[in-house]
Amino acid sequence: AQSVAQPEDQVNVAEGNPLTVKCTYSVSGNPYLFWYVQYPNRGLQFLLKYITGDNLVKGSYGFEAEFNKSQTSFHLKKPSALVSDSALYFCAVRDLNRGSTLGRLYFGRGTQLTVWP
Amino acid sequence: DAGVTQSPTHLIKTRGQQVTLRCSPKSGHDTVSWYQQALGQGPQFIFQYYEEEERQRGNFPDRFSGHQFPNYSSELNVNALLLGDSALYLCASSLPIQGNTIYFGEGSWLTVV
Numbered sequence: 480a481q482s483v484a485q486p487e488d489q490v491n492v493a494e495g496n497p498l499t500v501k502c503t504y505s506v507s508g509n510p511y512l513f514w515y516v517q518y519p520n521r522g523l524q525f526l527l528k529y530i531t532g533d534n535l536v537k538g539s540y541g542f543e544a545e546f547n548k549s550q551t552s553f554h555l556k557k558p559s560a561l562v563s564d565s566a567l568y569f570c571a572v573r574d575l576n577r578g579s580t581l582g583r584l585y586f587g588r589g590t591q592l593t594v595w596p
Numbered sequence: 597d598a599g600v601t602q603s604p605t606h607l608i609k610t611r612g613q614q615v616t617l618r619c620s621p622k623s624g625h626d627t628v629s630w631y632q633q634a635l636g637q638g639p640q641f642i643f644q645y646y647e648e649e650e651r652q653r654g655n656f657p658d659r660f661s662g663h664q665f666p667n668y669s670s671e672l673n674v675n676a677l678l679l680g681d682s683a684l685y686l687c688a689s690s691l692p693i694q695g696n697t698i699y700f701g702e703g704s705w706l707t708v709v
Binding site: 513520524571581589 | 638
């Protein structure tokens with residue numbers, strides 16, 4: 480079965496400091512991994528995805544994520560945090576139907592990132 | 597290029613009533629999925645529609661049903677509402693291509709009283 484774990488409910492970081500939001504996954508076959516961000520009372524915004532290729536994936540708003548197959552992790556990172564990055568972050572893994580390109584997302588519980596000035 | 601649009605934004609229903617939520621996918625997308633996000637939780641997959649048929653279904657009762665129209669838009673219907681159905685309902689759209697990005701709408705907030 481596919482699953483995602485986000486071990487930290489909250490991450491607090493000072494503006495200008497680097498940030499990391501952790502994610503580990505469990506999937507049969509090759510993982511398709513995603514990060515989404517959710518601002519208060521809003522839907523999910525796509526940040527980045529890993530499908531194949533380079534283990535370091537660059538996404539929107541200066542975010543990047545590192546895929547580590549041996550550790551089954553896909554941590555979200557940013558070199559210098561902004562107050563405006565404060566939001567709820569979700570890691571997700573995509574499950575593809577065998578023999579099909581249709582698939583569903585399995586989400587973690589989310590990590591609340593707070594960046595203080 | 598319009599993204600995924602959902603309506604209504606907010607609604608309040610009484611226990612036992614029925615509700616219909618609507619979704620228009622991102623331009624060019626033909627696959628629509630619905631997710632339920634309860635407070636403090638990650639989104640949970642309800643079902644997915646492609647070519648006007650339900651292709652996958654998550655662990656939700658039959659009270660949850662859906663439909664996809666020829667123009668790829670979709671509806672989510674919930675019958676016999678329970679207090680526990682109060683949640684943010686998210687519509688997502690994509691193309692049936694491996695590795696394709698799934699885009700979400702702003703959601704419909706349902707409160708059952």
